[in-house]
Amino acid sequence: MTSTRQQAQAAEIAVVAPLDKTLSYAIPEALVAKVLIGSRVRVPLGRRQVVGYVMGWIEPGDMPLKNILEVIDPHPLFHAHHSAFYLRAARYYAHPPGPVVKTALPAGLSDLDSKPTVLHDKLYQATTCEEQPQGVRQREVLSFIRSAKQATLSQLRQEFPTPHAVLQRLEVLGFLQVEEIERCRDPFAEVAVDDHQPVVLNPAQQHAVNQVEEALNGPASFRSFLLHGVTGSGKTEVYLRAIARTLELGRQALVLVPEIALTPQLVARFRSWFQEHDVRLAVLHSGLSDGERYDAWRQVVRGDIAVVIGARSAVFAPLPDLGLIVVDEEHDGSYKQSEGFRYNARDLAQMRGQMDDAVVLMGSATPVLTTYQRALDGHLTHLELPERTAARLLPKVELVDLSQHDGESLLSEPLQTALVETLQAGEQALLLLNRRGYAPFLLCHDCGASMRCPNCDITLTYSQVQSSLRCHYCDFRQPPPDSCDRCSGVRLLPEGMGTERLEEEIRQNFPDAHVARMDRDTTSRKGAHHRLVRQMMAGEIDVLIGTQMIAKGHDFPAVTLVGVLNADTALNLPDFRSAERVFSLLSQVAGRAGRGDRPGRVLIQTYAVDNYALDFVARHDYQGFAALELSQRQALDYPPFGYLVNLVLSGNDETRVCNAAEQISTRLTSGAAGVEILGPAPCLLPRLRNKYRMQILLKAKQREPLRRQIEYLGLLRSHLPAGVVLAVDVDPVDMF
Ligand code: ADP
Ligand code: ZN
Numbered sequence: 001m002t003s004t005r006q007q008a009q010a011a012e013i014a015v016v017a018p019l020d021k022t023l024s025y026a027i028p029e030a031l032v033a034k035v036l037i038g039s040r041v042r043v044p045l046g047r048r049q050v051v052g053y054v055m056g057w058i059e060p061g062d063m064p065l066k067n068i069l070e071v072i073d074p075h076p077l078f079h080a081h082h083s084a085f086y087l088r089a090a091r092y093y094a095h096p097p098g099p100v101v102k103t104a105l106p107a108g109l110s111d112l113d114s115k116p117t118v119l120h121d122k123l124y125q126a127t128t129c130e131e132q133p134q135g136v137r138q139r140e141v142l143s144f145i146r147s148a149k150q151a152t153l154s155q156l157r158q159e160f161p162t163p164h165a166v167l168q169r170l171e172v173l174g175f176l177q178v179e180e181i182e183r184c185r186d187p188f189a190e191v192a193v194d195d196h197q198p199v200v201l202n203p204a205q206q207h208a209v210n211q212v213e214e215a216l217n218g219p220a221s222f223r224s225f226l227l228h229g230v231t232g233s234g235k236t237e238v239y240l241r242a243i244a245r246t247l248e249l250g251r252q253a254l255v256l257v258p259e260i261a262l263t264p265q266l267v268a269r270f271r272s273w274f275q276e277h278d279v280r281l282a283v284l285h286s287g288l289s290d291g292e293r294y295d296a297w298r299q300v301v302r303g304d305i306a307v308v309i310g311a312r313s314a315v316f317a318p319l320p321d322l323g324l325i326v327v328d329e330e331h332d333g334s335y336k337q338s339e340g341f342r343y344n345a346r347d348l349a350q351m352r353g354q355m356d357d358a359v360v361l362m363g364s365a366t367p368v369l370t371t372y373q374r375a376l377d378g379h380l381t382h383l384e385l386p387e388r389t390a391a392r393l394l395p396k397v398e399l400v401d402l403s404q405h406d407g408e409s410l411l412s413e414p415l416q417t418a419l420v421e422t423l424q425a426g427e428q429a430l431l432l433l434n435r436r437g438y439a440p441f442l443l444c445h446d447c448g449a450s451m452r453c454p455n456c457d458i459t460l461t462y463s464q465v466q467s468s469l470r471c472h473y474c475d476f477r478q479p480p481p482d483s484c485d486r487c488s489g490v491r492l493l494p495e496g497m498g499t500e501r502l503e504e505e506i507r508q509n510f511p512d513a514h515v516a517r518m519d520r521d522t523t524s525r526k527g528a529h530h531r532l533v534r535q536m537m538a539g540e541i542d543v544l545i546g547t548q549m550i551a552k553g554h555d556f557p558a559v560t561l562v563g564v565l566n567a568d569t570a571l572n573l574p575d576f577r578s579a580e581r582v583f584s585l586l587s588q589v590a591g592r593a594g595r596g597d598r599p600g601r602v603l604i605q606t607y608a609v610d611n612y613a614l615d616f617v618a619r620h621d622y623q624g625f626a627a628l629e630l631s632q633r634q635a636l637d638y639p640p641f642g643y644l645v646n647l648v649l650s651g652n653d654e655t656r657v658c659n660a661a662e663q664i665s666t667r668l669t670s671g672a673a674g675v676e677i678l679g680p681a682p683c684l685l686p687r688l689r690n691k692y693r694m695q696i697l698l699k700a701k702q703r704e705p706l707r708r709q710i711e712y713l714g715l716l717r718s719h720l721p722a723g724v725v726l727a728v729d730v731d732p733v734d735m736f
Contacts, residue, residue, distance in 0.1 A: 010060040011035055011068060013052035014086075014097040015045055020714040022087070022097050024058050026065040035068060037083055038076030038301070038318075040109060042069045051111065053101045055083045077105055078301060078318040085355050086316070089348055094710040094728045095341045103341045104316035106293035122153040123179045124167060133175055141166050142175055152181070199389075201241070205234055208383040209241045215359045215381075216245050216323060222354045226330075226375045227363040229385030230394060230620070231591020232555070235363040236266060238385075239326045240273055242361055247279060247306050251323025251358075255309040256345055258332035260285035261523075262552050264530045266328065270309060284310030284317065312337060312345035315352060322356045325349045329553060330362040330371060331584050336733045344731060346371075365591055365622075366584040369633070372626050373640040388595075395562070395593040395600030397618040401609045402566075410497055410505055415563045415603045419506075422561040423513055423542055427598065429561040431502060431545045432589045434570065436519040437461035438501045439494030442469065442480060446489030451481070457687040462494050463521070464504075474689045502565060503545050510543065518546035551589035557596025562589055564604040571608055574684065575735060576638050579613040583625050586617045637699065639731070643706050645698040646732040647713070648683060650691040651724040660724040661694035664716055668698070674705035684735065695735070 010024045025043050027035050035041065039054045044066050051072070078086075090100040102109070126146045133139055141163055145151050156163045170176045201209060208227060215223035229235045243253045255270070257263045260283065267283060274281045282296045282305045299305050301318045308317045312335050315325075327335070327349050335345040346362065353360035362371060362380075375382040388394060398414070405412040410433075411419070422429045441450045441459035451460045453471035460469035462480060470477045483490045494501070503517045516522075516532055523529040529549075535541045536556050544550060570582045586604060594600020606614060616625035634641045647664065651657045661680035669677055676699040683693040700706045710728065717726055 009057040010065055011041075011054050012056040012058045013041065013043060013068075014055050014090075014101050015043060015050050015052040016098040016102050017045055017050055018096050019098065020096055020717070022055055023052075024060065024065055025052070025068045026060065028067045031068055031071055034071040036076045037080045038078040040072040040077055042072060044069065051102075051109070052098065053077070053083075053105075055087060055097070055101075056080070075298065076301070077109070077297070079320055081356065082316075082318045085352050088351060088355070089343060092351070093341065093343050093730050094713065095343075100341055103313065103337075103343075106290060106297045108290035108294070121181050122167075123150060123181045124153070124156070124171075124176050125150045125179075127174060127177055129174055131175075133170060133173060135166070135169075137166050138170055138175075142170055145176065199234070199237060201237060202234070202387075202389060204229075204385045204387065205238055205389075208238045208385065211381060211383055212238070212242045212359060212361060213245045216242065216249060222357055222359070224350060224353060224360040224380045225362065225383055226367055226371055226380045227361055227383050227385070228367055228372075228375070228622075229363065229365060230388060231365045231588065232388040232392060232394075232595045233365070233385035234389040235328070235385065236269055239328065239361065239363065240270070242324055242326070242359070243307060244277070246323040246359075249323060251321045252303075252305070252319040253307045253324040253326065254314060254317060254319060254322060255307065255326045255328065256314055256335070256349060257309060257311060257328045258334045258552060259311055260309070261529055262549060263328075264533055265555055266553060267309060270307075274307060279306050280304060281307045281309065284308060284314050312343075315345040315348045322352070322358045325353050325358055325360045327360065327362040329364055331364045331366050331368050332552070333581075333733065338734060342727070342729045342732075344733070347731065366587045368584075369580055369626055369630055370640040373630060392594065392596075393599055394620050395590055395602050397590055397602040397604065397620070399609050399614055399618055400603050400605045402605050402607045405605075409509075410502055410565060411509075411563070412603075412605055415605060416509070418561055418601065418603055419510070419543070419563065423510065425560070427560040428536065428539070428541065428556060428558045429543045429563065430550050430556075430559055430589065430592055431506070431543060431563045431565060432548070432550060433497065433499050433502050433545065433565040434547050434585070435461075435496070435498045436463075436472075436500070436521055436547055437470070437498040438464040438504075439498050440496040441494075442492045443495040444484035444487060444489050445491035445493055447484060447487035449484055449486045450495070451485070451492070455687075455690045457685055461498065463498075464494075464500055465521070473685070497565070499545055499547060506543055506545065513542040514540060515543045515545065516541045518544055518549050520547070520549075523549070548585055548589075551585055551592065554592055555595055556592060558598075559592055559596075560594055560598050560600045562593040562600065562602045564589065564602070564606075567604050567606040567611075567614060568608055571606075571611060571613065576633070576636070577733070579611075579629060583613045583617055583629075586614070587620070587622070590617065637701055642699055642701050643703050644732055645706055645710060646729040646735055647696040647698070648693055648727045648729065649680075649695070649720075649724055650688075650693045650727070652691060653723055654692040656721050656724055657692045657694050660721055660726075661696060664713075664726070665696050667716060668696070668709060668712070674702060675700045675709055697735070 010026050012022045013025050014022050035054060037054050041052050042049055043052045086101050086104055087097055090097040124145055141160055171178055212225060227235055227238055246253045300308060303320045308314055327346050330346050337343055349360055374380050400412045400414050419429055439462045442462050443450050451469055453460055453476050455474045455476055456471055460471055462469055468477045469480050484492060499517055499519050506515050518532050571578060590602040593602050649657050649661045665677055665680050678697040680694045680696045683695045686693055698709060720726055
């Protein structure tokens with residue numbers, strides 16, 4: 001494939017269909033000028049017509065090719081080097097290229113009939129005619145345009161009540177010339193601006209900035225950094241300086257954040273800083289309509305945007321000359337897409353940095369162990385911010401032994417006392433309970449049955465607020481039954497604890513406190529999360545209860561107490577990463593305490609006081625935890641010392657799924673030198689959304705033999721029995 005087209009070449013096209021390869025199409029004479037790399041086109045596929053994306057050029061062979069039928073958009077959606085990146089990502093994740101590009105692009109561009117609307121506007125400029133028109137309003141409007149040099153219709157509408165007739169008149173009289181233009185909607189109108197206080201970098205920050213700037217200034221070449229800074233160490237300032245340098249060099253920057261909706265403070269900090277520096281910024285967030293996303297995308301591809309901030313899919317944004325990629329909170333699980341094209345934006349950021357000669361800067365207080373090991377191996381430069389800014393200390397962390405505590409209350413005595421003290425001092429508290437709803441299930445106290453989802457192998461979560469039983473996987477809902485399905489007994493009682501129940505208890509015990517809850521249920525409406533953040537900042541909330549959402553990046557200076565209700569559920573998950581996840585979550589939530597003038601304290605309730613992960617959390621000892629955990633991984637050849645690919649087969653018919661899994665595993669085994677094949681076995685969630693699920697885990701010490709197996713899978717995929725789907729998860733994170 002080449003990126004410059006010669007005469008008589010054909011186009012290499014990624015079609016939106018589950019095909020493992022791109023296809024070649026002929027370019028008809030009439031379209032020669034319009035077909036460019038990045039063009040979205042309509043092509044025939046079998047008896048259908050589908051959307052395809054032009055990825056490159058190819059020498060036509062002897063076989064006659066079908067023609068491209070239409071070029072859909074007026075301009076290409078990406079450049080040649082983005083095409084190369086998308087194709088490499090498709091190969092790496094063994095996912096069909098068309099669907100990969102579809103995932104990369106804004107929604108609504110993969111369907112033949114739907115096209116995001118482009119809003120039009122008119123641009124007026126004064127002609128060279130220097131006379132004055134007759135009418136007063138004509139004179140007013142014209143002098144406005146003359147002094148502004150040019151003005152759009154939408155601007156003029158804000159200045160004058162109904163300018164349209166006047167403008168038309170001025171145009172006819174030869175005072176104005178007019179041009180049709182596309183109007184761009186403001187993509188970040190909803191995100192608030194924060195006052196940015198200029199700070200003087202401390203020595204550790206300065207050292208980090210110097211290192212990154214040196215890499216940026218150097219001859220264009222890929223360099224990757226891990227900015228490993230404890231919570232509250234001022235990583236954001238380092239990002240901002242690095243971005244500023246990138247822009248000075250005339251290149252662009254991309255900032256990946258876990259979830260825009262959950263990081264309003266960071267986005268606000270960026271916005272105020274960039275407004276001050278007059279930088280064109282696009283925030284790609286899930287609140288955008290398809291049309292707004294399309295607008296932003298077109299500005300990006302044209303090179304009109306200097307900085308893009310977005311969640312994982314922004315890693316595909318077609319910035320023409322990308323100089324820096326920041327991955328904030330690189331440990332965050334949301335960088336991995338868990339359905340469809342199962343990519344990890346953190347890893348793709350590395351791939352893209354390498355291909356675009358950009359610097360990659362990943363920041364975290366608790367880097368994933370894979371990243372940390374790469375830093376130890378020298379593949380990444382390790383930059384440390386070992387202390388909090390402004391001489392603030394990390395909070396004191398205590399473990400509370402739940403086995404010493406009995407009684408109905410969800411709060412142990414020490415946590416209860418600490419909460420009383422915090423409220424008396426007029427400070428704020430965060431309470432983490434990583435389970436929403438009132439209780440994880442309803443249990444029949446006569447026969448012991450629990451209410452389960454009809455579509456999934458899982459109990460239904462009970463919500464008192466919504467008066468419902470709900471499945472958090474398939475969203476099945478039903479009102480809580482009066483009696484047990486199995487024995488008709490009426491003693492159905494909530495078991496276990498969720499955030500609603502904790503909220504109820506705190507309200508009862510502390511009737512004067514302002515209590516709020518932050519979880520998926522209370523933040524599903526637009527702006528709801530943001531409001532909670534504002535109320536916390538304004539001191540209108542005393543106790544904020546929440547799921548892991550409250551652990552994410554917030555900077556609430558008045559929080560001095562963090563309580564963790566139960567650390568054990570997550571520790572007991574059958575996954576080799578469970579200790580790492582617990583360490584990361586608890587260190588992050590602990591990091592919310594004591595970020596202001598007053599010191600913080602953290603209480604973690606657990607039955608597992610001897611657990612090593614909790615012990616390292618209490619000592620703020622990332623290095624110690626990492627050393628121990630990595631040595632265990634090494635002994636078992638788990639990542640980062642080995643590589644995994646998880647194959648999930650699913651379908652409505654259990655027998656077919658099982659047979660297909662057996663067949664695939666037999667075929668793989670026959671040609672699998674250097675690859676260990678575990679399974680097939682039922683997935684941890686063996687039935688989900690009415691589909692039966694089996695998994696086969698491939699494990700290898702080297703990547704190469706795994707790659708060969710995956711390529712072979714591409715061939716196997718077409719031999720799957722009808723109704724069975726194979727999902728390939730390269731570098732899986734969750735193995736449910
Ligand atoms: P992190 O992302 O590392 O947890 P932040 O970037 O949120 O930390 O910074 C924590 C706080 O410290 C913020 O309020 C920030 O404005 C402030 N800050 C950053 N750098 C400095 C500095 N050099 N001196 C004083 N305060 C700073
Ligand atoms: Zn379900």
